[in-house]
Amino acid sequence: MSKVYTVGIVGGGISGSVCALELAKYGIDNILLEKGESIVNGPPFCHLHAGGNLYPDISVDQCKTLMLQSIEMLRLFPHSIDQRPTWISVPKSEKYEPEFIEDRLNSLVKYYKKLIAEDPDNEVLGNPDQYYKAYSKEEIEALAKQPGVKQPTTFDEWVSNAVKLIDYQSLKTPIFLVQEFGWNLFRTAAQAQLALEKTESCCIKTDTEVTNIIDVRNRNLDYNWAICTKGSVYNVKYLVNSCGFRTGFIDALLNQHAEHSIEYKAAYIAKWQPVEGLIPELIFHGERGTAHGMLQITPYCEDYYQIHGMTQDITLFENGVIHSKNKESAEEFDEDIKQKIDRAWPEEEINTRTKNAIAFAARYVPTFKSANVGALPMHGAQQLHGNDLSLRVGELSFPGKFYARSEIIKASSALTVARKIVANLENEKIIAQIRTKTKHNSLLEEISKNDIEERARELAIKRGYPGTLSQLVIDRT
Ligand SMILES: Cc1cc2nc3c(=O)[nH]c(=O)nc-3n(C[C@H](O)[C@H](O)[C@H](O)COP(=O)(O)OP(=O)(O)OC[C@H]3O[C@@H](n4cnc5c(N)ncnc54)[C@H](O)[C@@H]3O)c2cc1C
Structure with a gap:
């Protein structure tokens, strides 16, 4: 039997x-x-999302859930977590103000303290009083003049390295550095x-x-x-x-x-010239799906960087979202996406989309324009319940x-x-x-x-x- x-x-x-x-x-x-x-x-996944700070449009409750779930996963897979911080900024072209992000960050600090009070082993995102730091225009300008540090250890050193590369005049202040870590798949x-x-x-x-x-x-x-x-x-x-x-x-x-939605997305791997010191993950907020969608630059070792650009010619795809009531969903993507899902990206499109991503990144990090295609895109389709x-x-x-x-x-x-x-x-x-x-x-x-x-x-x-x-x-x- x-x-x-x-x-x-x-x-x-x-x-x-x-x-x-x-x-x-x-x-x-x-x-x-x-x-x-x-x-x-x-x-793929590369961000832990311990606080949901990459999503200014989600509720504080969702941010807290993401923080709690991230802490639990970090405790399970500690050797997968890249403990570099994340730079979070709002370009001057965007309609909302960074103060909105700061209010949420303060709620998250309180929540993180509560989680630590419940279980001291939850203190895996560093000291809660140093979960984030806000930088004014004057502080950014002062840090831009400091010498670079190869292996930064303090928030100021991370920001000082980043700000030398970033066109910070195009950004609103304050700018934030947050203990949002990377996650190695x-x-x-x-x-x-x-x-x-x-x-x-x-x-x-x-x-x-x-x-x-x-x-x-x-x-x-x-x-x-x-x-x-x-x-x-x-x-x-x-x-x-x-x-x-x-x-x-x-x-x-x-x-x-069951009703669900499926979205196909991709992130691109570029190789940049060695920069003076390590930099944090860089986030430049923007309206998803428009020409100025959010930009994310994720550092890896040996000068590799992963780029997400939430525009139609970088991370998002024209026919990349389907709503389905049932059936094998992959059948419903068009031929072009179906081919990519099977990991057969045409060489030409790897080059075009990665180069689009590099040019997009260079808007805020001008010297990034010298980067080259580094590897295959990281891509895939994901499903969510309902249609939100x-x-x-x-x-x-x-x-x-x-x-x-x-x-x-x-x-x-x-x-x-x-x-x-x-x-x-x-x-x-x-x-x-x-x-x-x-x-x-x-x-x-x-x-x-x-x-x-x-x-x-x-x-x-x-x-x-x-x-x-x-x-x-x-x-x-
Ligand atoms: C570009 C991109 C970037 C992302 N970045 C992040 C991030 O930074 N952080 C984050 O948390 N999330 C991120 N996500 C979302 C994350 O990847 C998904 O939430 C997660 O992978 C979903 O996991 P899953 O196990 O539900 O599904 P999957 O990872 O899709 O696993 C489903 C598995 O089922 C197998 N399978 C399917 N059909 C069958 C069958 N008939 N028989 C046997 N096996 C089958 C598949 O081969 C697959 O291995 C990203 C998604 C994308 C597309």
């Missing part, structure tokens, strides 16, 4: 992988089915995969595409779903659909109807008994989703109540930093990127 797994997880992106880890931590046996060669190989993928490979509670199957799911909930068997792949069938009691933007494909197999594209905190839904559907918008929501699934397993009496729930995951903690680094480098290279993109600019672990 074939084995019955307690949980079958379809899709090994960050959501499915963190769910498998959370279940395995409590000894709940599960099978993780991922069609790609390795896990956490979906759309390759290192997270490496740590998650190494931990799942070691545990007996998870059967991890990569290169395994789910082609059908048979609902046997009414047949009085000791399982509720038969998950079919080419050549094998896996019987499970509880089904988790974490297929990212292909979540609708599984829904369609199960005759579920400004939503930043994701959803978990239970469309039927013994069935959970994950639709996260930011990678940091993965642990919240996993915990809700554990609670639902208890409520549905699939598992007994867990007496003591912990925040730690010893499966992840047992993986050494060296092993993570080695595997992360291998993954980056296998996926077609320079190995150096798996390194951290500031590693405090």
Whole structure:
């Protein structure tokens, strides 16, 4: 008789992988089915979003949720977090004032202090009184005259290095430096995969595409779903659909109807000449989808920089958003985007779009115009529940008994989703109540930093990127 797994997880992106880890931590046996060669190989992530400061248009509540979820993920994957700060500025061309950002930052400081009071181990974004610093015009001008520092350690040193490169006259003041960190996708993928490979509670199957799911909930068997792949069938009691933007494909197999939106986006990798000292992540706010959309410049090691430009000819695409009620969503993108999703970007377009991104970055960082195309774009499609594209905190839904559907918008929501699934397993009496729930995951903690680094480098290279993109600019672990 074939084995019955307690949980079958379809899709090994960050959501499915963190769910498998959370279940395995409590000894709940599960099978993780991922069609790609390795896990956490979906759309990219590079910002932790601990405070949501990249989104002036979202509510303070969403910012707080992002902060809490980011802290929890940072505690799980500390070796993946790039602890360089973020410069946040509003160009003079924008209609809103930076004071608005400052009000939110003050609410976040209070909230961060509350989280630390609840659990001192939450103090992972530095001292809460130094979560951010606001810089006036006079302070910026004074720091521009200071000598550069190769390895900045104070906020002032980071700002001093940045301001020498930035056309700060085009920006409103105050300008902020915030403890918003980077998040390295390759290192997270490496740590998650190494931990799942070691545990007996998870059967991890990569290169395994789910082609059908048979609902046997009414047949009085000791399982509720038969998950079919080419050549094998896996019987499970509880089904988790974490297929990212292909979540609708599984829904369609199960005759579920859910409204969702899918967006395809890309970020570009440029190589710049060595600059005098390290610089923070640089954010120049702007109205999404217009010619002056937000610009983000993310530093990596060895003079690589990633650029997002929220305009139609850089990060966004003319037919890049679809609203779907069901069905395999990828089918609904036009041919051009479908081809890119399969990672076959035409060489010419890599060059054109990366060069557009470089020119866009040079608006505020003039010497960036000398940068060149550095690597393949980081790209992918992501799904959100309903049709509100400004939503930043994701959803978990239970469309039927013994069935959970994950639709996260930011990678940091993965642990919240996993915990809700554990609670639902208890409520549905699939598992007994867990007496003591912990925040730690010893499966992840047992993986050494060296092993993570080695595997992360291998993954980056296998996926077609320079190995150096798996390194951290500031590693405090
Ligand atoms: C350009 C861009 C930049 C982004 N930057 C950030 C950022 O800085 N920070 C952040 O937090 N978030 C960011 N995001 C969002 C983030 O990437 C997503 O929220 C996150 O990856 C979603 O994770 P997921 O596990 O739900 O889905 P995915 O990562 O898409 O994983 C789904 C998995 O399911 C697998 N799958 C699908 N169908 C099947 C099947 N039939 N059988 C088996 N396996 C299947 C897929 O191969 C895939 O591995 C960004 C997104 C984009 C597009």
